[in-house]
Amino acid sequence: MKNRSLWLVVAALAIIAAPLVIPGLGGEFKGADDRGSEAISDARPGYKPWFEPLWKPPSGEVETGLFALQAAIGAGLVGYVIGRRAGQKNVAH
Known part of the structure; x- marks a missing residue:
């Protein structure tokens, strides 16, 4: 059992480190929204969005923090439901 845990930790570290160490694997982290916007801009340079967001966070850090909060709440809810059922x-x- 100990050997299996060690290999899982090594695999997790390799997955985390690979994009940072190997060139061309995406050292720059972008979300799906950014990549989608870029793909649309490349395909149709004159494209204008149908609407604007109701509120835009003041910085990328705030946006990232809100996303992390949303993920934490979701993970907590899923963990609660699984634990409750178990x-x-x-x-x-």
């Missing part, structure tokens, strides 16, 4: 199965038996 607990109900243990009580029922």
